Amino acid sequence: MSTTDPLVISLDSSTTATKAIVVDQTGKVLSQGKREITLHSPESAWFEHDPLDWWKSTNEAIHEAVFKLTPAQRGRIVAMAMTHQRESFAPFDEQGRPLRRGILWLDGRASDQILKYGTDAIHELSGKPADITPALYKLIWLKEREPDALRTAHKLTDVHGYLVWNLTGLWTSSVACADSLGLFDIAKQDYDAGLLELAGVQRSQMADLVKPGEYIGQVIPEVREGWGLLQNIAVVGGMGDGQAAGLGAAAVEPDIAYLNLGTAVNSGVLSETYQFGKAYRTLAGGVPDTYVLEILQSSGSYLATWFRQALGNPALGGRPDPELEAAAAQVSAGCGGLFTLPYWQAVQSPWWDPIARGAQVGWRGSHDRAAMYRSILEAIGIEMARNLSWMTEATGVPIRTIRAMGGGTRSPLWRQIMTDTIGIPITACAEEEIAALGAATAAMAHTGVFGDTSIRTAAKQMAKFGDTTEPDEKLHARYQEVAVIQGKLYEALHPVVEEIHQFATKYPNKAEMTVEEA
Numbered sequence: 001m002s003t004t005d006p007l008v009i010s011l012d013s014s015t016t017a018t019k020a021i022v023v024d025q026t027g028k029v030l031s032q033g034k035r036e037i038t039l040h041s042p043e044s045a046w047f048e049h050d051p052l053d054w055w056k057s058t059n060e061a062i063h064e065a066v067f068k069l070t071p072a073q074r075g076r077i078v079a080m081a082m083t084h085q086r087e088s089f090a091p092f093d094e095q096g097r098p099l100r101r102g103i104l105w106l107d108g109r110a111s112d113q114i115l116k117y118g119t120d121a122i123h124e125l126s127g128k129p130a131d132i133t134p135a136l137y138k139l140i141w142l143k144e145r146e147p148d149a150l151r152t153a154h155k156l157t158d159v160h161g162y163l164v165w166n167l168t169g170l171w172t173s174s175v176a177c178a179d180s181l182g183l184f185d186i187a188k189q190d191y192d193a194g195l196l197e198l199a200g201v202q203r204s205q206m207a208d209l210v211k212p213g214e215y216i217g218q219v220i221p222e223v224r225e226g227w228g229l230l231q232n233i234a235v236v237g238g239m240g241d242g243q244a245a246g247l248g249a250a251a252v253e254p255d256i257a258y259l260n261l262g263t264a265v266n267s268g269v270l271s272e273t274y275q276f277g278k279a280y281r282t283l284a285g286g287v288p289d290t291y292v293l294e295i296l297q298s299s300g301s302y303l304a305t306w307f308r309q310a311l312g313n314p315a316l317g318g319r320p321d322p323e324l325e326a327a328a329a330q331v332s333a334g335c336g337g338l339f340t341l342p343y344w345q346a347v348q349s350p351w352w353d354p355i356a357r358g359a360q361v362g363w364r365g366s367h368d369r370a371a372m373y374r375s376i377l378e379a380i381g382i383e384m385a386r387n388l389s390w391m392t393e394a395t396g397v398p399i400r401t402i403r404a405m406g407g408g409t410r411s412p413l414w415r416q417i418m419t420d421t422i423g424i425p426i427t428a429c430a431e432e433e434i435a436a437l438g439a440a441t442a443a444m445a446h447t448g449v450f451g452d453t454s455i456r457t458a459a460k461q462m463a464k465f466g467d468t469t470e471p472d473e474k475l476h477a478r479y480q481e482v483a484v485i486q487g488k489l490y491e492a493l494h495p496v497v498e499e500i501h502q503f504a505t506k507y508p509n510k511a512e513m514t515v516e517e518a
Contacts, residue, residue: 003076004076007022007073008023008078008079008080008440009062009077009079009080009081010023010080011081011084011436012083012433013083013085015088016037017034017035017037017057018034019034019061021440022077023437023462025462027440027462029431029433031065031069032433033066035060035061044509045109046109047103048103049102050101050102054163055162059166063226074229075230077229077233078231078234078447079444079446080233080235081236081442081443081446082163082238083238083240083244084158084160086105086133086158087182088135088158088159089139089156089159089181090156091149091153092153092155093152094154096166099152100146103138106263106345109138110140111346113141114132115354117136118130118131118137124276125185126185127184127186128180128281129348129352131296132346135181135182135199136199143200147200153205154205155205157206157207158181160238161173164216164217167217167223167235168235169220170208172216173208174210175210175284176211176286177239178206179240179284183206191203210236212236212288212442214288215235218234219235236443236446237442239285239286239438240283242292242294243284243292244436244437245260245434245435246268246286246438247437247438247455248431248435248436248462249404250463252270252459252460254269254397255400255401256401256402257388257401257402257403258404259384259404259405259406259426260300260406261301261405261406261414262408263301263302264300264302264345265301265380265406267295267388268292269292269293269391271292278352279295279387280295280394286438286441286455287456287459295384295387295388295391297342297347297380297387298345298346298347298348299345299358301407302345303342303345303376304411306344307372308320308321311369312324324370327373328371328377329374329413333479334378336364336366339361339379339482339485339486339489340358340360341360341361341489341490342380343359347490349383350386351490357497359493360372374413377417378417378421378479378482381414381479382421382479382482385421385422386487388424399424401426401427402426402427403428403429404429406434409428409429415469416472419469420472420479423471423473425470425471427466427468429463430465431464437462438459442458444458445457
C-alpha cells in the first residue's frame with residue numbers, strides 16, 4: 001500500500017460514547033479517539049441525551065484521532081462517514097440549537113401511544129413493528145404532551161442529520177439513518193405523508209435525504225482546521241449502527257447474518273427486495289437500494305451487566321467476572337429446569353410488546369447465582385435462535401454463517417452458548433469498533449480506490465475476522481427442548497403481566513438502578 005493512498009475518518013455516535021477512527025483501505029485502524037456521552041433518565045424508563053453532547057463528543061473524538069497521526073497521514077484524509085444510535089432524535093431551531101433533550105431509542109415513555117396507534121398496517125408500511133424503538137410513537141407523545149417542541153422546530157432530525165449540519169451547514173441525513181425513525185414508506189425509502197401527519201411534523205421540518213455513500217458536502221473550514229486538516233474533506237451519507245455493523249462484518253449477501261452482542265442484541269441479513277414479516281423489522285440497507293431484515297432483542301449485554309451490578313461481586317462494579325463465568329460454565333445446559341424470559345427492557349422480536357416483563361421460572365434450592373446467570377445467557381441465545389428460524393422461514397434463504405461483534409463476543413461462555421442455541425457456526429469479527437468500520441466502507445467507497453464506488457465491494461475488502469466457534473450438536477438438541485418450554489412462558493404469563501404493568505404505572509419505582517455498560 002502506498003503512503004499516498006487515501007485515509008478516511010469514520011464516526012460511531014452510540015448511546016454511551018462517540019468513537020472516531022481513521023482507517024486505510026485494508027480496514028486497518030491507524031488511530032482512534034473517544035468521548036463519553038452522559039445518559040439522562042429523568043423518569044422511570046425515560047432516556048435522553050443533550051444533543052449538544054452529540055456534536056461536542058464528535059468534534060473532540062475526531063480531534064483526538066487526527067492528532068494521533070503523523071502530519072503526512074493527516075494529509076491523506078479525504079472523506080468521512082458516520083454511523084450512530086438509531087431512532088434517537090431531537091428538535092432544533094434555525095441556529096441548530098436543541099429545543100429539548102434528545103429522546104433515545106431505548107426510551108419507553110410512549111407505551112400508551114404504541115398500544116393506541118400501533119397497527120399491522122403501520123408495520124407493513126414502515127417496516128417497523130409497534131414497539132418502543134421507532135421515534136414515531138415518541139413523536140406522538142411529544143405532540144400530545146409537548147406540542148410546542150414540534151410546532152416551533154425548524155428541523156426534527158436523527159443524530160446523523162444534526163452532526164451533518166454541524167459539519168457542513170446542511171440539514172441532511174441518509175435514508176439508512178432517517179428510516180429508523182419509523183416515518184418512511186420503506187418500500188419507497190422516503191418519508192410517508194400519512195406517517196408524518198400522525199407524528200405531528202411537516203416534510204419541510206425533516207432532513208433532506210441521500211443514499212449511503214452519496215456525497216453530501218465538504219466539512220466547513222472552521223471545523224476541519226480545528227482538527228489540523230487543511231485539505232477538503234468530503235462528507236458522505238452514512239447509516240444506522242445496525243446496518244453499519246453488517247457492513248463491518250461484510251454481511252452483504254443474503255446467506256450471511258451479522259450478530260451484534262451489544263447493549264441490545266440484534267441480528268440481520270441483507271435483502272435485495274422489500275420483505276415484511278412479524279419476526280423482524282425491515283430497514284433501509286447500508287448498501288444503497290437494499291434492505292436489512294433485522295431481529296432486535298433489547299436486553300443483551302445490558303442484561304448481563306445488570307446481573308453483575310445487582311447480584312455480582314460489588315468490587316467489580318458490573319465489569320466481567322471471571323469467577324462467575326467459570327461457575328456458570330459448570331452449570332449444565334438448561335440449568336436444571338431454570339428458564340428465563342429475558343424481557344427486562346420489554347420485548348421486540350417476535351412479540352413487539354412494550355409492557356412485557358422479565359421472569360425466571362423453575363427455581364429449586366439447588367440453583368444458585370451461577371445458574372441464574374447462565375439461564376439469562378441461554379435465554380438470549382434461545383430467543384435469537386427462534387427469531388432467526390422464523391426469519392429464514394419467511395425469506396426462504398438459509399443462513400450459512402454468522403459473523404459476531406460486540407462486547408458479548410469477549411465471553412467464551414456466551415459465544416459458545418449462542419452458537420449451541422442457534423446451531424450455526426459463529427465467526428468473531430477482528431475489529432472491535434465494527435460499526436465505525438462499517439461506516440468507513442461508505443467513505444472509502446467514495447474515494448474509488450477499489451476501482452468502483454460500491455459499498456459492497458469496500459465491505460468485502462475491509463472486513464477482518466477472528467476465531468470461529470462451532471456448535472455442539474448434542475447441546476443444540478437439548479436447547480431445542482429448552483426452547484419449546486421457554487416458548488410457552490410468554491403467552492402463559494402475559495395476562496398477569498398486564499396487571500403488573502397497571503400496578504407499576506400506579507406505583508412507579510422511583511429508585512430504578514442505572515446500568516452502566518461494562
